[in-house]
Amino acid sequence: MKNKLIESVEAAFSNKEIPEFRSGDTVKVHFRIKEGTKERVQIYEGLVIKVHNNSSNSTFTVRKMVGDIGVERIFPFYSPKIDKVELVRKGRVRQARLYYMRELRGKAARIKERRKGF
Amino acid sequence: MAKAIIGKKVGMTQVFSEDGIVVPVTVVLAGPCVVTEVRTEEKDGYSAIQLGFDEILKESKVNKPMAGYFKKQGVKPMKFLKEFRGDAGEITVGQQVDVNIFEEGDLVDVQGTSIGKGFQGVVKRYGFAGGPKTHGSHFHRAPGSIGMCEFPGETPKGKKMPGRMGGKKVTVQNLSVVKVIPETNLLLVKGAIPGHDDAIVYIKEAVKAKK
Numbered sequence: 001m002k003n004k005l006i007e008s009v010e011a012a013f014s015n016k017e018i019p020e021f022r023s024g025d026t027v028k029v030h031f032r033i034k035e036g037t038k039e040r041v042q043i044y045e046g047l048v049i050k051v052h053n054n055s056s057n058s059t060f061t062v063r064k065m066v067g068d069i070g071v072e073r074i075f076p077f078y079s080p081k082i083d084k085v086e087l088v089r090k091g092r093v094r095q096a097r098l099y100y101m102r103e104l105r106g107k108a109a110r111i112k113e114r115r116k117g118f
Numbered sequence: 119m120a121k122a123i124i125g126k127k128v129g130m131t132q133v134f135s136e137d138g139i140v141v142p143v144t145v146v147l148a149g150p151c152v153v154t155e156v157r158t159e160e161k162d163g164y165s166a167i168q169l170g171f172d173e174i175l176k177e178s179k180v181n182k183p184m185a186g187y188f189k190k191q192g193v194k195p196m197k198f199l200k201e202f203r204g205d206a207g208e209i210t211v212g213q214q215v216d217v218n219i220f221e222e223g224d225l226v227d228v229q230g231t232s233i234g235k236g237f238q239g240v241v242k243r244y245g246f247a248g249g250p251k252t253h254g255s256h257f258h259r260a261p262g263s264i265g266m267c268e269f270p271g272e273t274p275k276g277k278k279m280p281g282r283m284g285g286k287k288v289t290v291q292n293l294s295v296v297k298v299i300p301e302t303n304l305l306l307v308k309g310a311i312p313g314h315d316d317a318i319v320y321i322k323e324a325v326k327a328k329k
Contacts, residue, residue, distance in 0.1 A: 003315075005128045006145050008302060013134055032138075057132050081138035 002055065010056035014078050018085050021060075023048050024093030024111055029062060029075055030083035041083055044073060047091070047111070049098040063101060065109075070102060090114040120204025121219050121323035123148045124171035125305065127230065129315045133296065133306065143296050143306040146228075148321060150216040150303060154193050156206045166203045169215060170196030171318075198318055217298050217305050224295045225324035230312035234285035244278045288312040292324050 002010075021027055029044045046064030049072070058077040063070060075082060091111035101109060125148030132142050155168040174180050174195040180188070188195045193212055209215075220226065240246040240261040249257035261280070265273040290311055297306040311319055 003129050003145075005147060005302065005304060006131050009133070009143075009145055009297075009299070009304065009306065010131055076134070076140060078134065079138050079140075080134055080136070 007055065014056040014058070016078050016082075018077055018082075019087050021048055021051075021085070021087050021090075023051055023096050023098050024091030024114070025087060026089040026091065027062060028086040028088055029073075030085070031075070032081045032083060045088065046071075046073075047098070047101065049101055051096075063098075068105075120167050120202045120206065120209075122167075122169065122202035122204070123215055123217065123219065123305075123321050124151050124169055124198055124200055125149065125319050125321055126172075127311060127313050127315055127317045127319050128304070130310065141296055141308055142310075143308055144311045146305045146307060146311070146319060146321065147303055148217050148305045150214050152193050152196065153209055153211050153213045153215060154188070154191050154196065154199060155201075156209060156211055157201065158206070164203065165205050166201045167206050167209055168199055168201045170194075170199050172197040200320055202320070202322060216300065217303055218300055220295050220298055220305060220321075222295055222297060225292050225327040226295060226307065227289055227291045227322045227324050228293055228307060228311040228319055229287065229289040229322070230317055230319040232284045232286055232288045232312045233314050235283040237281060238283040239280045240278055243280065243283045246278075291326055 025048050026046065027048055030041050031044055032039055033042050044062060044064070046062040048060055049063045050061040052059045052061075056078055059074050060077065061072055061074050063072045065071070090113060092114040093111060125146040128145040128147050130142065130144050132140050135141050149171065151169040151171045153167055154170040157164060157166040157168070159165050170193065174197055177185075177195075180195040185195060191211055235242070239259055241248045241259045246259075246261060248259045249255050251258060261278070264277055264279070265271065290309070293311070294308045295305060296308050298304075299306070305321065307321070313319060
């Protein structure tokens with residue numbers, strides 16, 4: 001259990017609304033990046049392979065394939081740089097941490113859609 | 119004016135800065151403190167203020183000499199007393215000191231007692247390199263030669279050797295104040311500070327701050 005005073009500090013930062021998603025889902029992350037002096041929104045789409053819950057320090061890891069190279073990015077849930085997170089597709093997986101996806105390519109790396117009742 | 123406060127380390131967490139950067143911070147429950155004595159050049163030969171922190175609520179918990187001292191000063195009994203050097207200025211006995219003396223972006227020095235590590239060898243205690251772990255080596259984490267042969271033939275004083283580590287007074291300088299929360303008397307200081315959670319720490323205006 002966390003200290004109440006620490007929780008009170010973190011509460012100020014963990015008030016943003018983010019749609020519920022879990023490992024195996026595909027999401028679009030709208031992330032604001034700075035180019036010189038301009039700011040624009042970059043969309044990063046991929047598979048959520050890890051959700052790390054720790055109040056204001058919560059993060060999620062999104063993996064996508066660029067050509068033949070896997071790219072993983074870790075996003076803090078409550079980062080002010082995240083504009084929004086869109087849920088693209090729900091996936092049916094049996095693990096909470098999908099590290100095995102790193103070994104899989106092509107057809108083997110497919111994930112079944114999660115439907116009602118699962 | 120001496121800018122200082124006594125606090126209790128609550129623990130560490132992280133916050134986001136305005137531009138979205140994660141900042142590691144230590145949460146300190148600082149004050150409210152009460153000025154229990156003012157030392158002046160004429161009276162004591164040096165100027166300082168003495169602060170008291172954490173009021174003792176139960177009368178029987180104060181021993182008689184200290185109870186007499188607090189009564190003489192006209193303040194409530196406190197668990198922790200500490201003097202901070204510096205000109206008192208307009209500070210008077212009985213005045214409250216709270217987190218509002220610091221602002222966001224201020225640089226502070228934080229002093230506390232480091233976590234005790236027990237009896238440790240020279241590799242952990244002083245960062246000696248040690249020897250190879252394998253390749254037939256029998257010299258792993260030992261301190262090596264400590265006094266040579268015939269000359270000087272003795273171990274120099276102050277030679278770094280195994281012993282008790284930690285549990286000493288440590289000051290970390292130039293930490294910036296990330297946030298001040300007056301409602302709950304909290305100070306968020308960037309980075310780590312000495313001591314375990316619930317340890318008493320002294321927060322002072324940075325000595326080496328660039329002005």
